Amino acid sequence: MKFSYNLSSLPEYPFARMEEIIRKRRSLGQKILAFNIGDPDLPTPDFITDALIYAVKRNDYAGYSSADGEPWFREAVAEWYRRRFGVEIDPESEVCALIGSKEGLANIARAFVDKDDAVLYPDPGYPVYANGAARLSGGKAVRYVLKNDSFLPDLSDASPLHAKLLYLNYPHNPTGAVIDREELAGIVEEFASSDTILCYDNAYSEITFSGYSAPSVLQCRKDHTGLVEFHSCSKTFCMTGYRIGFAVGDKRAIDALKKVKSQIDSGPPKFIQYAASVALQSYTGSSKPNSVQEVADVYYKRMSELCKGLEELGYKAKMPRATFYLWQKTDDASYAEKLLERGILVTPGNAFGDAGKNYVRWSLTQPMEVIYEALELMKRL
Ligand SMILES: Cc1ncc(COP(=O)(O)O)c(C=O)c1O
Structure with a gap:
């Protein structure tokens, strides 16, 4: 089959590969704490x-x-x-x-x-x-x-x-x-x-x-x-x-x-x-309505706990002022792989471009207990 030049010029969509990793690991009965994708776990109001x-x-x-x-x-x-x-x-x-x-x-x-x-x-x-x-x-x-x-x-x-x-x-x-x-x-x-x-x-x-x-x-x-x-x-x-x-x-x-x-x-x-x-229409002015503020508060709490936990483990982690992503710098080129061996899936920074190669991205679309579980597993890293 001869694909178009434009299609052939595309790199693989990084999240598709991750879905595959999760599927394989889960089919082998291995637990995966998935911090890789920005899909909110919180319910639609x-x-x-x-x-x-x-x-x-x-x-x-x-x-x-x-x-x-x-x-x-x-x-x-x-x-x-x-x-x-x-x-x-x-x-x-x-x-x-x-x-x-x-x-x-x-x-x-x-x-x-x-x-x-x-x-x-x-x-x-x-x-x-x-x-x-x-x-x-x-x-x-x-x-x-x-x-x-x-x-x-x-x-x-x-x-x-x-x-x-x-x-x-x-x-x-x-x-x-x-x-x-x-x-x-x-x-x-x-x-x-x-x-x-x-x-x-x-x-x-x-x-x-x-x-x-x-x-x-x-x-x-x-x-x-x-x-x-x-x-x-x-x-x-x-x-x-x-x-x-x-x-x-x-x-x-x-x-x-x-x-x-x-x-x-x-x-x-x-x-x-x-x-x-x-x-x-739930916005009555420039500030967030309660339903949106509550969501932002949940991410803030998760982010604070993850940053605190990582710092206690000796990593650097800087609280962002927005999004549910933590962009963590690492000098260890195999950091994401090591986390995956422990069952923690984060996105390697180079999925977002070459400039991301010394980073990983945590997506905090997981409940607090999963974040604590990940920190616990990292203690043994
Ligand atoms: C920066 C950015 N823009 C746009 C989107 C697309 O969002 P949607 O197509 O769900 O509106 C995403 C989704 O993750 C995103 O991260």
């Missing part, structure tokens, strides 16, 4: 599942949606932006519903990237930018590195590339790094006179700790020119399997994304859009 049950029973929600989503869903997104970020957006032209933000992050490249066009992506970073977006569209994935400690982008070599897209992601997977509004505005300014579309992945905007509130890139420029922000209900409302997110920003880019999607899909199911609208 009841008011959202109730909304889903109500909506799924409505006959008029059984048909196709449109590729950009239902008008009332886009209105709920616009209202959420108004409350959460104080940003005005036009629900008609500046919002597109997504079947999870992942597809939107990848599909936007089909609207802008021609063969060998440069697409800038963070290393380390979420693999979809380089692979699902750049390479599968025939473009050239060009990495930029992150500064030591702050993990903020080093874009000093970026401007001469005339990249079609620049992916930025804060709060950042895998490092947990955050950005403040001024820093973000500086990057927006830097690219203001270029044709580069800034794709801002804000999937973890609500998983933040200790009073930190994540900005929206749309706060940085009132007319939203050249800016598209991607959001997800997955982590905020523990709805990963629902597959719902949204893209918001420059109407020309949103229109282009809608055009791509109208040839490929028919929008998220209406009952899912309804459940997501109800979830978004």
